[in-house]
Amino acid sequence: MKFTIRRKELLQSIQDVTSVISSKTVIPILSGLKIDVHANHIVLTGSNSDITIQRTIPNIVDEEEIITKMEKGSIVLPVPQFPEIISKLPEDIVDITVGENYKTVISSGTAVFTLYGQNSEEYPVIQHQQVEPHFSYHIKQLKSIIKQTVFAVSSMETRPVLTGINVIIKEKEITFTATDSHRLAMRTSRLEDSSIDEANIVIPGKSMQELQKVLDEKLETVQIAILNNQIVFFTDHLFFSSRLLSGNYPDTSRLIPNNSETKIQIYTRDFIQTIERAALLSNREQNNVIDLETKENNNIQISGKMQEVGEVTEQLPAISVEGNELKISFSSKYMLDSLKAMDHETVIINFTGAMRPFVIKTPDDESILQLILPVKTF
């Protein structure tokens, strides 16, 4: 195996596949990065058995030959050393040649590295050439959906299924839901031209975070295929597959209240800053719980208290306050996560009493919904 490549393009692709590679893998060879040299392109593979990422680099990009002197073959090289070496080489061009016993010589300028590679035949086979995509999706939209839901997945392994995002396809609609049982984030969108009508799967939150990092926003769409226990995402030069979580995801629809007793519309940025201030004096052991109280003239009051340290009270004008008077306590962390995920100038919050979950939406977009359970403090 042999090739000469522009360092910049190689480095970029290495970074995309390296993030999932871990030295703590049960399959030792997965601690390395696999390189395959084909006739007109090379393929880099990184995997942690849950997630596999492959990057293809074609030998010609924009009519420029970026890979030359190609001789077919494959090798597995040690991480983090191989990526570190490529990032620190002195010249713009790098030569990689595999010799006897998988010894791989990497040279650039007068720097000559020898890495003891491993036999790529021991690397698990990734079968994806045969996979037919079921539907395609806008990359920008998918990345925004991940951002708006993934923070709400559970970090506790006690209910493994809650560490994932539930994706339901039904009646030409796709719904993404994440909950840790204290809060919930949900986003729906239309799904046209899908070759599957129904699906109900759970994708690990960590996989979605990795996917968000490697999806290139300069591309328009990503192709998606849902297999038996796997989901696969493709673009021209990327292949990303993730194991699915098994187990039944709870039916969350009945959690979401339909009525509203108090409805507040407020400027998101001002609200975020006021909550951040109140959180400074709130009890950390209790997820930084703060209080919200409706006041006269469309004002709301936010307050916090930290034992033996102090307390804080701040009034801020809402755009509107409708319905019953309200006093409620909630985790400032959950509220801030939700408000920041909404990414909208104003938000509408619908409360149904101090002890019931409340719902955060934006004024003109029914596709996104955040729900938070209040905290009993009195």
Place this chain on the structure above:
Amino acid sequence: MKFTIRRKELLQSIQDVTSVISSKTVIPILSGLKIDVHANHIVLTGSNSDITIQRTIPNIVDEEEIITKMEKGSIVLPVPQFPEIISKLPEDIVDITVGENYKTVISSGTAVFTLYGQNSEEYPVIQHQQVEPHFSYHIKQLKSIIKQTVFAVSSMETRPVLTGINVIIKEKEITFTATDSHRLAMRTSRLEDSSIDEANIVIPGKSMQELQKVLDEKLETVQIAILNNQIVFFTDHLFFSSRLLSGNYPDTSRLIPNNSETKIQIYTRDFIQTIERAALLSNREQNNVIDLETKENNNIQISGKMQEVGEVTEQLPAISVEGNELKISFSSKYMLDSLKAMDHETVIINFTGAMRPFVIKTPDDESILQLILPVKTF
């Protein structure tokens, strides 16, 4: 106690005194920040009993009144809450008023914080009004000396005196030395107009790092006084005192070889990059040891080896190589620390054999010297 102040100036001064405040203090009240309001200025104090930092804010700066409504008094407020609150307040102006039982109200716009303060009479008294400085020193130069020596202090508490920087004043010369017994950094300079002729003290490395952070380079000079077991640094608005380390600092002068068997002059930046590459394949357990070998035509060869991973060799041209052939092994980390501290286009390295300490200098500056002990690898 009461005052109204521009938030920007208060925040800047708070940051300077807060860095030394720790919740893990043996004297509980030192976990807070002390504020004293005087007739025409306020004073902020932070201390961890080793280091004390005070910042004075005058009520008038550049003919603008930045503090108003002043009522004398003092209070100790909780950290990190007080600094966090000031940094997140909504408006440019902040009111601070101490009421009954040391309850302190901090208000800005509609945000009202109450912090439970502590009686400042319990705070250790800092006597510095009486201290007469012994000499003054250029701030830029002092900061550069700290940067060029402090990295070499020992991080091991087994010989506490080596965790400090040794400062010797003798015959109108001041010398700063740091060593962890594997490497040494030394810097000398002239000292005119000092009211003390001789001194030999050890300042904790951590104190010097804190001092470097708070010294304002916009000012010309800092006044310095050496007391019995303390050193004090003053500028117009800053007071910084540090405990000195007791115990005899070793006489390091006899460690420094006077002769040279091999002399290499080399471009610092290229040398740093080559060493960084070789360090990628070097054994971490042994402080990333790498090898240097002189070659023909003023070339040197740098190489590294990491068991079971790989090896690296790189030749680079030196400006000159004089004297005996040489093969030597040393810690790449120590070499990189020294080279980066030199901050000069080229360096001269004088070796006296593979087993003897070697000395790094710059071509035209005798005031700075770095020494590294080689490692036996063969």
